Amino acid sequence: MSLRVHFQYVGKLAEELLEEADLTNTPLEYRYRTALREKETHVRKTLDLLKQKNHDPDNLLNAISIVYKSDEVEKLHFNGWKRLCQQNKTIKEEVLSKLETKFSRMKTELEEAVPYVKSIAKGHKDSRIIVPALYRD
Amino acid sequence: MTGKENIPDANVEANENVDHWVHSTCNLCSIGCGCEIGVKDDKIVGIKGEVSHSINMGKLDPKAKDQWYANYSKDRLLTPMVRNENGELEKATWEEAMDLMVEQAKKTLKNKGPDGFSIYSTGQGFLEDFYTIAKVGRAGIGTHLLDANTRLCTATTEWCLLQSFGSDGVPASFEDFDHAETVMLFGHNPAETGTVLFDRIMERKNRTGKPYLIVVDPRETASAKEADLHLSLKPGTNAALLNGIIRQIISDGNIDRDYISRNTIEFNSMRNSIEEWTLAKTSAMTGIPEEQLTLAAKVLGETPSLVSTTLQGAFQSSDATTACVAINNLHLMRGLIGKPGCGPFHMAGQPSSSGNRTVGGVGTYPGNRNPANPDHLNEMAELWNIDAEKLEIGPEKGIMKQIEMIENDKISFFWNIHTNPLVSLPNRQRAKKALEKAFVVVQDPFLTETTEVADIVLPPAMWGEKEGTMENADRTINLLRKAVEPPEGVKSDFEILVEFSNRMGFKDKDGNPLIQYTTPEEAFEEWKKVSKGRPSDMSGMTYELLEKEKGIRWPATEDKPEGTTRLYEDQTFPTNIDYCQSFGKDPITGRPKTKAEFQQKNADGRAIFQPTYYFGSPEMPQDEYPFWLNTGRLLWHWHTRTKTARSKKLEEKAPRAYVEMNEDDAYSLRINQDDLVRVTSPRGEIQLPVHVDNRINQGEVFIPFHYGNWDGEQSANEMTMDVVDPVSHQPILKQAVCKVEKIS
Known part of the structure; x- marks a missing residue:
C-alpha cells in the first residue's frame, strides 16, 4: 500500500458521493458537499503531484493538508445533516447508512495513510501540521 | 438604578454595621461592573456599585445586587x-x-x-x-x-475577529458608546441582559438625543421599544439583512475608498459575494419593508461614527460568523474603526x-x-x-x-x-x-x-x-x-x-x-510573561495597579501600563503571517486554511474583507412544525439559575418557563392567556403556559432557556437543534421548528 492507493480510494468514494443528487437542498448538505468537492479536488492534485518526479514538497504537503482538513469539517456537517434528517424523518435510514459507510471509509483510509504522509513530511515539516490530531490518535 | 450621581446601587443587609468593604467586580454578565462587597463578622452582607469605576459608575444590574445570596444557600455543597x-x-x-x-x-x-x-x-x-x-x-x-x-456564548466573537483582523480582541470599548452618533444593537437586548450598558446609552440619549439607535431583533424587546429604528427580521436572516444593507451603502457610494485601499484587502471579493442582495430581495427574505432597509442603509452609510454590538441573537443564529464578519466589513468599508465612537463591539455573554x-x-x-x-x-x-x-x-x-x-x-x-x-x-x-x-x-x-x-x-x-x-x-x-x-x-x-x-x-x-506558582497573584505574574509581546500583552499590569485604576484594558505593556482604550488606532491589524492568531477558515465549510493559503493573501497588517454568503437556517417551518422556536434570556435570571433561583426576590419575579406567542396565532389555535400548551419539535416536547402578546411576530414563539431541572421543569433545550455554525462551531440555539397544541 502507499499514499497513492489510499488517496485514490478516497477520491473514488468522494466522486461517488458527489455524483449523487442533492437530497435535501439544505445549508448543511451544501456545506458538506462543498467540503467534499474541495477534498476531491485536492486528492486529484496530490495524485498529480505524486506522479511528477520533481514535485515541490511544500506544494504537495499543502494539498495533503487540505484533504485532511476538508475531511474533518465535512464530517461535522454531514453528521449534523444526518441528525436533522433523522429527527425530521426526511431521508430513509438505509440511504443515510449507505452514505455514512462511505464517509467513515474515507476517514479510515486517511488514517491508514498517515505513516506515508509522515515519511513525505520528514525533513520538511512537522507532520502534525498536515494531519489533524484526531487522525493520528 | 438610582439615576442619581454618586449614589451607588446597593443591596446591603445590616447597612449601618458593615465591618469593611472589599474591592470586587460583578460576576454576572460581561459588562464588568466595579463593586464592593460588604463584610460583617467574616460574612458577606451586601454589595454596592463602585462609583469611581469608569464602566458602571456605581450602577448595578438587578441580578447583580442579589448575587451573594447563593453563597449562603442551605443546599450548598460543603464536601465532595x-x-x-x-x-x-x-x-x-x-x-x-x-x-x-x-x-x-x-x-x-x-x-x-x-x-x-x-x-x-x-x-x-x-x-x-x-x-x-x-x-x-x-x-x-x-x-x-x-x-x-x-x-x-462568545465563540463567534472570537472567530469573526480572527477572520477579519487576524486576532481576538474587541476593537471598541464602552467609552465609545458615549461618543457614537449611531449605535446598532444587533441581536442584542441589553435592556434585559446588560442593563448597566443600556442605562448608559439611554441616559445620554435622553439628555442629548444621541445616539441614533438601531435595534435588530425579531421580537419587540425592551431595547427595541426604545429604538429609532427597529428592524424586526424573520428568524435566521441576519446575514441576508446585512448583505442587503451593505450592498446598498456601496451602491450609494458611501464608502471610504482611501481607507479601503490603504488598510484592507479583498474588498472586491466581499462585494461580489453580496451582489445579488438588492433591497427587494432582502426585503422578501427578511420581511423588513424596503423603506426601512433604505433608511437603515442611509443612516449606517452616512453616520460619522458608529458602534455596532452583537450578542446571542447574532451568535446563536444561523450564519453566525458570517453575520458578525459582515458587521466588521461594514465598519471597514466606512473606515469606522480605531477612532472615538467607532468600532464593532462583539459582546461576550459572561463576566x-x-x-x-x-x-x-x-x-x-x-x-x-x-x-x-x-x-x-x-x-x-x-x-x-x-x-x-x-x-x-x-x-x-x-x-x-x-x-x-x-x-x-x-x-x-x-x-x-x-x-x-x-x-x-x-x-x-x-x-x-x-x-x-x-x-x-x-x-x-x-x-x-x-x-x-x-x-x-x-x-x-x-x-x-x-x-x-x-x-x-x-x-x-x-x-x-x-x-x-x-x-x-x-x-x-x-x-x-x-x-x-x-x-x-x-x-x-x-x-x-x-x-510552580501557589497563589492566583503568582499565576498572574507568570501569565504576564506569557502575554508579553502579544496582542493581549498585560506585562504592565499588577494586582495593585488593577485595584487602584479600577480596571485596565489590554494591551497594557510595561511602557504603557495605563492600557488601551480602543484597538487599531494606527490602523495596523495583527494579520502578519508570523504574528497572527489564526490563518483563518473557509467561510462556507469552516475548513482551517493552511499557512500557504494565508500567505497568498499577503494581508501583512491590513484587515481582511471576508465574503458573506447567506445560507439561512438548516431547519425551516413545515406543515408538521409550522412555528419558529426562539430561545433566550429574562431580566431576572442568569444562565441556568444556579445562583439567581437562590435569590427569593429574583425567583419570585420569574419562577417558571413559559412560551410567548403572538395574539393572532393564539386566537387561531383557540389558546388563551396562561393556557397550558404542548410545544413539540423534531427532538422533544415540553408543556408550559402561554404568554400571549404582540412583542413577537406571527409564526414565531419564544421560550426562556433558564429552566430545566429533571423534576418537571420545562426546558427549551429539549427541542433545540444540535447543529453548529461552520466557523465558530457555536450551536444554533435561536432557530428550530416546532408546533404548539393546547392541552385540554
Missing part, C-alpha cells in the same frame, strides 16, 4: 461527593475524591491517550484559573480538547469568557497564539519549559464535536467546571445520554442537572471567597479581592487545579512541578 456502587452520590473526603479522580485520569491517558480527556469549563471563572486549565490541559495532559460554555479565550483555557494558545504556527508552539514550550512535541497542533474541538466523540467512546473523561450543560446544551437528552457514558467530574457549588451524571462532584469556593481577575467584554481586566474565607470543606477552583496537576505528577523538562 462520589457516586457509589448503588449509583447514588454520597459524601466523600477530598482525599477520596481526588484519589479517584487521579486514578481515572491516569487510566484514561493510558487507555485512550490525551484526547480521551476533555475539560469543559466556563466564562465565569478567573483568568488565573483559565490560565492554569490551559497549562494543565495542554502541557500536562496533552489534550487539545479544551472547551467551555463560551462555545455557547470572563473573554478572559478564558485570552489565556488559552479555551480556543487557541495563550496570548492569542496560533495553534497552527509551530513557532508559536515553540515559544509556549520554552515559556513552560516543556518539550514542544507535548503541545498539540490545530484548532480546538467544540462541545458538540466532543459530545459526538463521547458517543463514539473516544472521550472517556469529562471534567466539567462551573457550568451546567444539561440545561444549556441543545437537544439536551442526547447530551445527557452521551455524558452517562463518560467518567464525569463536575465542579459546582450545588447539585445541578449535570451532577445527575457526575461520578465525582467537587465543591468550589464562590464569588467573594477567592481572589483573581476577570476580563469583561471590552478587554478590561478587573481585580476581585477575597472578601471572606470560603466555608470549611470547599476549595477554590485554582487550588483544585493545582492539586490535580501535582497529584498527576506533571513535571517540566527539568523535573520540577509543572505548576
